[in-house]
Amino acid sequence: MNDTIKTLNESDLQAYIDGQLDPLRHAQVEAWLAVHPDDAERASAYRQQNAALHALFDPVLSEAVPQRLARPEPRSWLTLPQLRYAAVAAWLSIGGALGWFMHGAQEGRAPASMAFAHQAALAHVVYTPEVRHPVEVGADQEAHLTAWLSKRLGSPLKVPHLGTGYELVGGRLLPGSDGPAAQFMYQDTHGQRLTLYVRTDKAENQETAFRYAREENVGVFYWIDGPFGYALSGDVEKPELLRVAQVVYQQLNP
Amino acid sequence: MNEADRLIEEHIPRLRRYARSLVWERGRADDLVQDTLERAWGRFHMWRRGSDLRAWLFAIMHNIHANNVRADCAAPAQQPLDEDELNIPVRATQEDGLQVRDMQAALDCLPVEQREVLLLVGLEEMRYEEVAKVLSVPVGTVMSRLSRGREHLRQIMAGKTIPALRVVK
Structure with a gap:
């Protein structure tokens, strides 16, 4: 398989962000981004979105679970x-x-x-x-x-x-x-x-x-x-x- | 505590996080979690042992939320807008770093289908196949919603008005 890709497949870009590509494909997308600053900028923005989502919502994970979410009819x-x-x-x-x-x-x-x-x-x-x-x-x-x-x-x-x-x-x-x-x-x-x-x-x-x-x-x-x-x-x-x-x-x- | 309680309970914090990202207000988000849990407890026998419990629970929440959104039609502020109608000027905020606060406002501008995919992938870090299962749509649909949602969000957060979106295949 070639080490370089001729066009960047949109799905590959998404999967690259989300770490859902196999290693070869990952490396290929990475190589593409190194020489295509517009796409690299998009990739970076998408990564920041993920980070912002975590920053915004992860605090919910450490909240005490309200009692009303406990199983009804407690023994x-x-x-x-x-x-x-x-x-x-x-x-x-x-x-x-x-x-x-x-x-x-x-x-x-x-x-x-x-x-x-x-x-x-x-x-x-x-x-x-x-x-x-x-x-x-x-x-x-x-x-x-x-x-x-x-x-x-x-x-x-x-x-x-x-x-x-x-x-x-x-x-x-x-x-x-x-x-x-x-x-x-x-x-x-x-x-x-x-x-x-x-x-x-x-x-x-x-x-x-x-x-x-x-x-x-x-x-x-x-x-x-x-x-x-x-x-x-x-x-x-x-x-x-x-x-x-x-x-x-x-x-x-x- | 029986097995169903124990297995389901482990997922409650994640279900709450996802609910909060779908409906901001804490009380309403926990209503959604509570409805989800009640249905899950009631139908636990329908869960196929060995299959992904998280996907099963999130699918229940997705269905309940989708019904709620439909029922809320009388409250247009809650409704996802048609993409073509979105033409929202947002101030430029590049200097805000992660733009966490703007993320909240920007998410509200996304159609609910795109928002769900974005959250399941970005926040829950589900694999695309898993997201497809939760939402009962093909993986291709997940991919196109994801890429449109992300681009959409990028434009909003970059402070641009939303152009007529090109279709990303």
């Missing part, structure tokens, strides 16, 4: 590594009572609604201290947030606006005890954060009164309303939390 939510870590941190901060409680919940001894309040409190203490990633989807994409979580929970959700100083930060998907759950986070101007935990409540499709539970510093008002169970958690005084819980309830039942 046990404590088997997910990130959550196991988060749960340990939460146990340390909430204290032994919750550890005892989770044990009880898994054994099926604790009442379901209390388990719900505890899960909400746990999610609250895990995510509210987050500075960089408090939510998966921010309030700037509220429509997407609502649509996404509604889809995952299987019923149309409404995101309440608390007003009175608490702005929506955003929300995230969480594993509940028997399916997906959602958490919305709110923050006031002093950085005080409240979270609203929502899960579908197929078993108890009813309405209940507000109930109150407290874990260390975290107060939780929880109730069931139609297809959803709600729990509002915050490190605030009970009357203040009740006031906000009433706002939430009214917003959801206009």
